[in-house]
Amino acid sequence: xxxxxxxxxxxxxxxxxxxxxxxxxxxxxxxxxxxxxxxxxxxxxxxxxxxxxxxxxxxxxxxxxxxxxxxxxxxxxxxxxxxxxxxxxxxxxxxxxxxxxxxxxxxxxxxxxxxxxxxxxxxxxxxxxxxxxxxxxxxxxxxxxxxxxxxxxxxxxxxxxxxxxxxxxxxxxxxxxxxxxxxxxxxxxxxxxxxxxxxxxxxxxxxxxxxxxxxxxxxxxxxxxxxxxxxxxxxxxxxxxxxxxxxxxxxxxxxxxxxxxxxxxxxxxxxxxxxxxxxxxxxxxxxxxxxxxxxxxxxxxxxxxxxxxxxxxxxxxxxxxxxxxxxxxxxxxxxxxxxxxxxxxxxxxxxxxxxxxxxxxxxxxxxxxxxxxxxxxxxxxxxxxxxxxxxxxxxxxxxxxxxxxxxxxxxxxxxxxxxxxxxxxxxxxxxxxxxxxxxxxxxxxxxxxxxxxxxxxxxxxxxxxxxxxxxxxxxxxxxxxxxxxxxxxxxxxxxxxxxxxxxxxxxxxxxxxxxxxxxxxxxxxxxxxxxxxxxxxxxxxxxxxxxxxxxxxxxxxxxxxxxxxxxxxxxxxxxxxxxxxxx
Ligand code: FEO
Ligand code: CA
Ligand code: CA
Ligand code: CA
Numbered sequence: 032x033x034x035x036x037x038x039x040x041x042x043x044x045x046x047x048x049x050x051x052x053x054x055x056x057x058x059x060x061x062x063x064x065x066x067x068x069x070x071x072x073x074x075x076x077x078x079x080x081x082x083x084x085x086x087x088x089x090x091x092x093x094x095x096x097x098x099x100x101x102x103x104x105x106x107x108x109x110x111x112x113x114x115x116x117x118x119x120x121x122x123x124x125x126x127x128x129x130x131x132x133x134x135x136x137x138x139x140x141x142x143x144x145x146x147x148x149x150x151x152x153x154x155x156x157x158x159x160x161x162x163x164x165x166x167x168x169x170x171x172x173x174x175x176x177x178x179x180x181x182x183x184x185x186x187x188x189x190x191x192x193x194x195x196x197x198x199x200x201x202x203x204x205x206x207x208x209x210x211x212x213x214x215x216x217x218x219x220x221x222x223x224x225x226x227x228x229x230x231x232x233x234x235x236x237x238x239x240x241x242x243x244x245x246x247x248x249x250x251x252x253x254x255x256x257x258x259x260x261x262x263x264x265x266x267x268x269x270x271x272x273x274x275x276x277x278x279x280x281x282x283x284x285x286x287x288x289x290x291x292x293x294x295x296x297x298x299x300x301x302x303x304x305x306x307x308x309x310x311x312x313x314x315x316x317x318x319x320x321x322x323x324x325x326x327x328x329x330x331x332x333x334x335x336x337x338x339x340x341x342x343x344x345x346x347x348x349x350x351x352x353x354x355x356x357x358x359x360x361x362x363x364x365x366x367x368x369x370x371x372x373x374x375x376x377x378x379x380x381x382x383x384x385x386x387x388x389x390x391x392x393x394x395x396x397x398x399x400x401x402x403x404x405x406x407x408x409x410x411x412x413x414x415x416x417x418x419x420x421x422x423x424x425x426x427x428x429x430x431x432x433x434x435x436x437x438x439x440x441x442x443x444x445x446x447x448x449x450x451x452x453x454x455x456x457x458x459x460x461x462x463x464x465x466x467x468x469x470x471x472x473x474x475x476x477x478x479x480x481x482x483x484x485x486x487x488x489x490x491x492x493x494x495x496x497x498x499x500x501x502x503x504x505x506x507x508x509x510x511x512x513x514x515x516x517x518x519x520x521x522x523x524x525x526x527x528x529x530x531x532x533x534x535x536x537x538x539x540x541x542x543x544x545x546x547x548x549x550x551x552x553x554x555x556x557x558x559x560x561x562x563x564x565x566x567x568x569x570x571x572x573x574x575x576x577x578x579x580x581x582x583x584x585x586x587x588x589x590x591x592x593x594x595x596x597x598x599x600x601x602x603x604x605x606x607x608x609x610x611x612x613x614x
Pocket of ligand 2: 212
């Protein structure tokens with residue numbers, strides 16, 4: 032792709048000071064404007080219900096409004112850099128904020144409002160005279176929620192482990208949730224990833240081996256949906272649980288399109304699904320599984336992308352090979368095929384079909400001896416060099432008694448700060464061998480604890496999560512330090528989450544943005560000309576104590592309205608001189 036603006040990778044802005052302010056701070060010469068907050072109208076219809084500051088909107092109203100906890104996001108041009116669609120995830124909810132009285136009472140209406148505040152928004156946005164705005168109404172506007180009908184496709188569709196009383200076919204699912212990061216295909220569709228789906232299911236007192244491997248347990252339903260929606264009670268409906276943890280494909284240009292869960296990409300607590308292309312036009316999809324000691328995956332499609340957009344590539348993600356990564360101590364790496372019948376993935380070991388391998392991806396990866404990583408979050412592919420990067424956000428359990436010890440790729444015990452690993456495929460992106468090293472170990476050089484100091488050149492950070500290399504070759508890093516940790520311990524000098532820009536060739540890191548109190552900074556995309564950048568501020572004011580109490584978040588943040596409940600929101604950043612972001 033053409034390198035936009037000034038010199039490739041050059042960072043031209045003045046670094047922002049780390050600070051605890053209840054605002055979005057950007058460098059001098061930049062402007063940050065709130066675009067799309069929780070509860071805002073999507074543009075689905077004219078006369079949509081307005082947001083009620085006391086959170087008294089009904090479940091039916093919430094289903095027409097922006098969801099909560101914005102996360103991964105992509106821009107789809109309609110009119111180049113002037114008008115386009117944003118598809119964005121609403122990862123989860125804070126029930127204390129979502130309902131007027133928090134969780135003081137519990138009801139079917141509250142469960143349905145929570146389900147309606149999850150999922151994905153598709154909104155139309157355009158550059159107007161006063162800056163960027165949401166187009167209302169828009170024929171593209173859409174809310175996808177935890178109740179939206181979807182299909183399962185690929186090798187696991189119809190598998191006995193995906194069949195339920197409500198769907199004996201094992202091919203029709205209602206909804207998607209805990210949509211964390213995302214992907215964008217060359218044929219113009221959006222991929223949304225189901226991350227911590229286990230927290231929505233109530234498990235049995237004595238989970239079986241499969242349920243245990245995926246963390247299903249009694250008392251595990253953090254969101255309490257099962258109390259009014261029995262499909263989330265795994266004691267009654269054990270297979271509903273297997274119908275989540277997938278990568279879901281959505282066609283943002285067609286509001287009538289039924290979202291498709293692509294089982295060929297495997298089941299995992301998927302963080303994201305970053306798409307790139309091989310020299311012969313196939314796609315590779317890099318996927319982290321954000322959980323302690325879980326894995327990093329790559330899918331390679333069988334077929335090349337065809338011209339003709341989404342309609343010409345409807346089945347492309349149903350055929351291909353899934354691999355899991357092994358990082359060897361000598362700096363080499365192997366992509367191990369998750370293919371039924373190859374190596375130990377046989378019926379004798381409990382893998383009777385490719386469908387079973389894909390539903391039990393974790394167990395299959397265990398058998399193959401893949402590397403247990405420090406919570407793989409986003410992946411990014413450098414368009415200039417095809418170097419691939421992955422954020423390993425943190426893992427304080429690494430090296431603790433009874434837990435895996437350090438290894439070459441995950442080199443620090445009690446890893447509170449995280450690292451960014453990178454690799455070059457040996458040949459094409461479809462290669463099965465790679466060479467890897469660390470771009471950097473995150474940390475704060477002022478700290479006395481040796482293992483938390485890291486080796487960052489420039490502005491310090493920890494817990495990297497969001498990651499993207501823009502068309503100019505600048506690596507953008509977003510942080511998700513837990514609100515339990517911000518400003519404390521190893522994060523004593525880092526009270527708020529932030530976004531930084533890195534020149535990956537020199538290693539220089541410069542702080543570009545600091546978020547409001549108690550938020551995570553996530554979701555990043557730009558217009559094709561790199562003159563408007565969209566980011567998401569997730570869970571401003573996130574409470575560190577009792578999430579069910581609506582008063583707690585208000586003590587931390589009133590962003591963005593300056594009054595009332597804090598609201599997750601999409602923010603658009605422009606340069607006041609109209610220039611390229613980052614220069
Ligand atoms: Fe939803 Fe791994 O962050
Ligand atoms: Ca994340
Ligand atoms: Ca995270
Ligand atoms: Ca978060």
